[in-house]
Amino acid sequence: MKLQVAFDCNCNTQKICDCVDLISGYMDFIEVGTPLVIEKGLSTVRELRPRYPHLKILADLKIMDGGFYEANAAFEAGADIVTALAVAEDATLMGAIEAAAKHGGEIMVDMIAHPDLPRRIGELGAMGADYICLHTAKDMQQSGKDFSAFMREMKGFVKHAKLALAGGINPGNIESYTSMEPDVIIIGEGITGAADPADAARAVREKMGAH
Template identity: 40%
Template sequence: MKLQAALDTLTLEQCIELLQETGHSVDIAEVGTPFIIEQGMAPVRVLKERFPHIEVLADAKIMDAGEFEADKCFEAGADIVTVLGVSYDETIEGVVRSAKKHGKKVMVDMIAVQDLAKRTREIDQMGVDYICVHTAFDIQSTGQKDPLEELKVVNQVIEHAQSAVAGGVKLSTIDAIAREGAAIVVVGGAICNAASRSETAREMKRHLQEENA
């Protein structure tokens, strides 16, 4: 299982500092959507240059012009690009074409998908690499969504892609998620806001490795 650090609200300098502290544990550095809105592809380029051993995910949440927008992300150095599961099939297929052209990967973000099992089955046939259940930031405190239960739904359905989970993952919940199994576990605030980011990332990675042993 890979540990992905979601970098959403930090400055580029703070992100570099965090990855210097946690790079021994973090497999994927996510340039989050707020970060992209603020600074475009610049953080993708810089982080890939500074940390070539870490995969960089551009959380572009593509919803239209799939191939064109994915091209821009991959050309900037992204290893993985996100597209929304609620997008048209043609958009997702365009992102897949771009990824194959560049030798990179696609993660489909299932945020706001209503019929998770049905849409997962459809997307799983499109050649994507990861299907990610995502509890939206805006509803994490409401208890409307359970990332573990949604992860179980995806794991029961997928035949080709691998699963991923994001949204509110913390040390107290990571064991249950790891037991269910996901190729990628995305952690944001639990690492970025920790008193010791290095130790927290190390501990989370240890939990994932133990469950995967």
């Protein structure tokens, strides 16, 4: 089970490095989040790549169109994993998967807002997606609803790809997610926004290690 730490809002390369330097022993993937990509482009990926050769870098592009072109640009910048949206056209997703094959990278498909997850998960597995990400939208997290039960149900449809879980996961609720034994746990503010990020990352890693 891998730990992906997401850096999204109010970030720059220096802030990311300050945090990663504290928690790198507990994490596996650095996520350059969508808000950061929108603000800074792929420059953050380029700046982080030489500094953390031992960690994978995920560029959370959430590709919706231009699959090959956009994924290719991210891989050329130094990303190991790039995200695309499940609601995109098949041709877009296949283009992103083609770019990943060209660079020896991986595609994580974000299932956020897809109306028919069981069907689409099966289709994506057949296409060759590397990861399926069950993701509770940030705007939905504020409802206070527990989405872990729904994720547990959808997990059963993931047969041919690795499973990632994201959205509102933190040290206090992580056991609801680790018990599903996903391949990747994705946490953002639950670690980066903690008073002591290293302590939060350590607590998360210990609970991940129990499964």
